[in-house]
Amino acid sequence: MAQTWDAIIIGGGHNGLVTAAYLARAGRRVLVLERRYRVGGAAVSEEIYPGFKFSVFSYVVSLLRPEIIRDLDLPRHGLEILPLESTVTPMDNGDYLAVWGDPDKTRREIYRHSPRDAEAMVEFGRLMHHMAQAVKPILGMIPPDPTSLSPRDLLGLLKLGRHFRSLGPEHVHALYKLMTMSSADYLDEWYETDVLKATKSASGIIGTFLGPRSPGTAYVLLHHYMGEIDGSFRAWGFAKGGTGAISESIAGAARRFGVEIRTDAPVTRVLLKRGRAMGVVLENGEELRARTVVSSLDPHRTFLELVGEPELPEDFVSDIRRYKFRGSSGKVNLALDELPNFTCMPGVGPHLRGAISVSPSVDYLERAYDDAKYGEFSRHPYMDVIIPSMIDPHMAPPGKHVMSIFVQYAPYNITGGWTDAKREAFGDTVVDTLARYAPNLKQAILHRQVITPADIERITGLTEGNIFQGELALHQLFFLRPAPRWAKYRTPIRRLYQCGSGTHPGGGIMGASGRLAALRILGDGR
């Protein structure tokens, strides 16, 4: 009989690793099982083309919780976050809109487009700061169940009520509007410059199957404002060595606490005995036993595949079945012979060390969504482009570059399904669209990697390729994520917990789900 672990974590993505590290830090004997040859899940750096390192999927970081960085001492394990300094949006008339790291410079730039907006920006920034502060404690709390009368839940609700009261009516009302409005409507209340509204609302649509005019996107906008690097809000960064370095640093910390990590170890099912999780079964038939099993996979994989419907209450199964994924984003990674030369800002400049946003107008984004709504990839997609090698030269050979293009919309359920031909057509559309703003792009391409939601699903296992393990829609948040009554990291199976982004607060390289799950497991005395 093999040894018994205190906890087995299924999946070595960032949340799984965070849970593992926290449990081991508290003295538990922990084993992490990763299906692929390396840890990281969707946060990996890989050399797809000789000499060029790509953050294949997730490519920027800002949401990683500071307490996790602190608790796990991640910088010691190699985590270094380099700031992304700017966002530049090329416009169709040859002009551009830039947002720089320096607020004064940004103000002058916005003033050029609209003096009124330059003024509004100050107040808007202040409000978003307050809103992010207001939401922060909620992100750090295990969601209480409003239907429960247990003392723990009532206490949680009371705490929540007190929190809202302490915020005051003005901020609560502003927060409520953010939760319910579309980012386009919300921004209309503040700004008049279309390209500015478009660029800001773009962060509201990332990872969702919604357009900027869809209610609920204003919240996602806030979700992306909550990033926090060295305490400054709305600072996006790039991990030195690519996104994989984040996973590696968490894995390093976990190992230091004694976690064992096994790669190439796909789990096929959770071992159950009388409704309790006893361990897991690997693809090679090996059985591993543990007192607690934690899945960092998405709710579909965890419950419908690893556990199986017959083992679960009927209501719960139907809740999990209707939990929405609807992957909507793709990725194009390019190895470049030379830097792109943007017509609106020719030559090499600081703009190449930041993000280039292809979001010329709100209508542009909305039309991109229309295509996807009816089952096609956007003919003119939204893109968020960065050139990691400009920030971290080790990502590419000297003089060469890597470019990471996040693309939306590419619906998982594309009409006729994703084929190789369609993938290439999608890649062509992306390159063609970007080349309109940087004409030398096409001839500079040495290698192109196109990733569709179907590829994301195939490679990382994320259902329908949804990068957040389920849409960040209002009805899939907080005590509803992933299912009512089971939003507290526990599951209907005793001794089985969930810790992925499919639980509160979900989404992005945040690690909060992993940490809260660990706290819950430890709190349960497991």
Next chain:
Amino acid sequence: MTREVIVIGGGVNGLVTAAYLAKAGIPVQVLEARGTPGGLAGTEEVMPGFRSDVAGLDAGWLLPDIADHLKLGAAGLELVVPEASVFSPQPDGRALTLWTDPTRTAEEIARFSAEDARRWPAFTAQLARFARVLEAVYAVTPPRIPDARGRDFATLLGLGRRLRGLGRREMVEFLRVAAMSVAEWLDDWFATDALKGAVGAGGVTRILQGPRSAGTAFVLLHHHVGRPAGAVRSAQLVKGGLGALARALTDVAKGFGAEIRTSAPVREIVVRDGRTIGVALETGEHIAARRVVSSADPRRTMCGLVPAAHLDPEFVRAINNIRYRGAVATVHLALGELPHFTSRPADGALRAAITVAPSLDYLERAYDDAKYGGVSRQPFLEARIPTLLDPSLAPPRQHLMTVQVQYAPYHLRGGVWDAAARERLADSVVASLGNYAPNLHTSVLARHVVTPKDLEERFGLTEGHPYHGEMTLDQIVFMRPVAGWARYRTPIKGLFLCGAGTHPGGGLAGAPGRNAAHELLLKEGRR
């Protein structure tokens, strides 16, 4: 002489407020700009020999407690709920009819899908349960959130109990559904496009959103408050047209002692030291009053009638941020004969809302056009033939059809609502309905188009929205009309709001007026 209370606007809500106040013994005068009271609830001769409710089909649902309380039945009000709620002809030549009787509807649905038919009763039951929770929310003045105080706690507790009364699972389901899109909700339940289109249409009624927009499931719930359980998208019609409702309300209010003055447009709400002291009419006449209650929409009241100098710019900003965005036009068709639908409607089916919304995608595409400031090329239509109920509205053997057309946005991009645009709209309506009832093309005698622009000009409705602001999640309950001012009061002392722009909003005839009157009476210590 200083009057006790002046009500600005003699529409349904203004009249209800006046009636409730007068009933409690408060002297009240209603000032109506037009020649007859009723506002939108007016039946006019829209084309020679054809009378119709100008702005559309219904003033929304009149809650039974208002009718009872004000004894509107005794005043001659006759409400009719047709047995058929929705008659939805399909492109494949079939038609789907939703009846108030769920069993009959299920039989109807079974022709499309046995599984959907099986699920129908459970769906209607859930819809009714959730609507009843909303009904409780709608019966009270919205509590202050999060700074609840005084009786807010009792209100919140009461509503909490109500919600808990659903049981654990349904309680969460209610919260979940309220935040969803109507498309997602219906996708959870049904597979038939025809059914989802016919029901989902109720989720986008009078809102510039498509069925895939979050919050539209709430809109569907909203339109089921007070309605009979088991019936989906049923309608309540007033015999004799909406004008009859206005007449009944006028009579009742007068009976309680309210004074109703017509042709008396208000120019200004007079404010001194932050308190209203009365109103000034267009004629220059001043009427002094202790309190003024405005049933005009919030923007018109606060930014049109109250001089700007008296208001905090932040408040004005919030009022200006209310989204109105009228999205519905009405096309009145004078018909030489009844339309013959090729799908052979059952007896009584044509008394329903004849709905062109064959699928959720159809509705979504109609919305797509409007998103970019255009009129839907394939609009969502809802037609009624009021002459089936009351033949006197048209010359003998002739008929009148009123068609609600959505989306026909107030803000047209790169165009205006000129004669050509109206003709195009009427053409597209006749063409669309003509697909299902070919004789329509030749039976149209005359057409009359009412756009959101017309509603604004003729009835003073901002952006032509009869609900005084869209019923979206960010504009309801404690956010209606604006955050912090959802209790019928305004920053001007003595000035109250009682129109559809206040909680619980549009589509519920008189409910805001009733709530506002309650609030005023509480303040007066009369309740």
